[in-house]
Amino acid sequence: MKKLSIALLLVFACLEGFSQIVVPVTDTAQQIIAGRKNSPAQQKKPYVILISADGFRWDYADRYNAENLIRLRKQGVAAASMQPSYPSVTFPNHYAMVSGLYPSHSGLVNNSFYDRDRKEFYSMGNKKKVADGSWYGGSPLWVLAEQQQMKSASFYWVASEAAIKEIRPSYYYIYNEKINTHNRISAVVDWLKLPTDERPHLITFYFPQVDHAGHLHTPESPEVAHEVHYVDSAVNELYKAVKTTGLNVNFVFVSDHGMTKVNTEEQIRIPAAIDTSKFTISGDGILVELYAKDKSSIQPTYDELKKEAKNYQVYLKTNVPARLHYGTADDRHNRIGDILLIPDWPMVFNLSNRKTINPGWHGYDPTLIKDMHATFYAWGPAFKKHLHIKTFQNVDVFNMISRILGLKINPLDKVDGTAKLADEILVKKAVKK
Known part of the structure; x- marks a missing residue:
C-alpha cells in the first residue's frame, strides 16, 4: 500500500x-511596470x-x-x-x-x-x-x-x-x-x-x-x-x-x-524501505528526497535503504558529497531532504511505475x-x-x-x-x- x-x-x-507546462497559458500580453x-x-x-x-x-x-x-x-x-x-x-x-x-x-x-x-x-x-x-x-x-x-x-x-x-x-x-x-x-x-x-x-x-x-x-x-x-x-x-x-x-x-x-530497460523501482507514513516524498527519476515526519525514522530507514540499494546511492543530508553543495551546511532554506537517493548513471528511478519513461534525461552529478x-x-x-x-x-x-x-x-x-x-x-x- x-x-x-x-x-x-x-x-x-x-x-x-x-x-501547466504543455498547455499554454492564455495571457500573451506584454507586462509593463509603469513609472x-x-x-x-x-x-x-x-x-x-x-x-x-x-x-x-x-x-x-x-x-x-x-x-x-x-x-x-x-x-x-x-x-x-x-x-x-x-x-x-x-x-x-x-x-x-x-x-x-x-x-x-x-x-x-x-x-x-x-x-x-x-x-x-x-x-x-x-x-x-x-x-x-x-x-x-x-x-x-x-x-x-x-x-x-x-x-x-x-x-x-x-x-x-x-x-x-x-x-x-x-x-x-x-x-x-x-x-x-x-x-x-x-x-x-x-x-x-x-x-x-x-x-x-x-x-x-x-x-x-x-x-x-x-x-x-x-x-x-x-x-x-x-x-x-x-x-x-x-x-x-x-x-x-x-x-x-x-x-x-x-x-x-x-x-x-x-x-x-x-537505461529505459532496467529501471529502479520503489525501494521497499520507504514508508510514506513516516516521510514526505519529493523527487523524480534522477533525485528522490525523503523528509522525515519524525526524526527518529531517519537513521533506521537510511540503514535499510543502504542494505537494499542497487544502482543508486543513498545519502543522509549530513553526508552528501561536498562537491554537490547540497548537504546540511549548504541548506540555507531548509529545503533539502533528510535522505537522498541518487541513481548511478545511466539508471533512472521509475517511482510512478509507468510502463515507459523518457529515453533522455538530465539531473546527474555534473x-x-x-x-x-x-x-x-x-x-x-x-x-x-x-x-x-x-x-x-x-x-x-x-x-x-x-x-x-x-x-x-x-x-x-x-x-x-x-x-x-x-x-x-x-x-x-x-x-x-
Whole structure:
C-alpha cells in the first residue's frame, strides 16, 4: 500500500506539472511596470542579451554543425563547456546563472521540492508558486538592475514573473508557447528602439525546443539535430534584427544543462524501505528526497535503504558529497531532504511505475557526468575576440554580466559566483559604452 501511495503522489504531481507546462497559458500580453526610468548614468551603460537554449548540451553546436553559432562564437568567446550546479535541471540552473547562487543557497533546490517550514510543495508546473517571489533567495540580475535605476526586460526566464524583493523586470511576459519566435524577436527590437530613458539594458530570452526533443528522442536523435538547427537559425535572426537598431549589443548564449541517454530497460523501482507514513516524498527519476515526519525514522530507514540499494546511492543530508553543495551546511532554506537517493548513471528511478519513461534525461552529478555540461558562447564589444576558455561553473555568469552592466552586487546575498570568468573574458573598461 505504501508503494501505491508513492506512485499516486508522483503521478498526480507529474500530471499537474504536465498540464501547466504543455498547455499554454492564455495571457500573451506584454507586462509593463509603469513609472520607471533609466537614470542618466545608466543610459550610458552597455546592453546585454542573455539567451538560453534549454538542454543545449556542450557539444551540440559542433555535433550538429550549428553554423551560425559557430560563426558568432568565433567573434568572441567559446567555453569548452559550462558546468551546471547540482541538481543539473532547468529551474535551479537558470536561476543560478542570474543570481550567482547554488540551488541550495538560492532556495530553488529542484524543479519541484518540499519546504518543511511552509509545509508545502513548490513545483515548476504550479503557476501561482512560480510567480510567488518569496520562494526565491538572492537578487537576480534584473532585480539588481532595477534597484540601481537600470531598466530590464525578459522574454522568459525562470523567476522573471515573480516579484523578488517586490521587483519584476520593467518589461516581461508570462511564460507561454503561443507567441512565435519571430514575434518574440520583434519585441526585443522594439525594446531596443525605445527612448534612452525607457530602453532596457538587460534582456533575457529563452528557447525550450532542444530540451523537449532531447527528453523524447535522446541527444543523438534527428529530432534534436532539427531543434539545434532551429535555435541556430533563430539566434542568427535575433542577431541580425538587433543590428538594425544601430546599438552595439553584447550577446551571451548559454544553456542550463546537457542531456544523456538513459537505461529505459532496467529501471529502479520503489525501494521497499520507504514508508510514506513516516516521510514526505519529493523527487523524480534522477533525485528522490525523503523528509522525515519524525526524526527518529531517519537513521533506521537510511540503514535499510543502504542494505537494499542497487544502482543508486543513498545519502543522509549530513553526508552528501561536498562537491554537490547540497548537504546540511549548504541548506540555507531548509529545503533539502533528510535522505537522498541518487541513481548511478545511466539508471533512472521509475517511482510512478509507468510502463515507459523518457529515453533522455538530465539531473546527474555534473562533476562526474560530462553529458550534463552546458554551452557558453559570448560575443560583442565587452568580450575578447577569438578566445577559447576551459570549463567553468555557471554561477560565474552572474558576476560577469554584473560587471558588464556596472551593477553593484549586494554583499548580503553571499553569492557563490566569482570574478574569475569576468577577468578572463572581458576586455578592460568593459562597462563603458
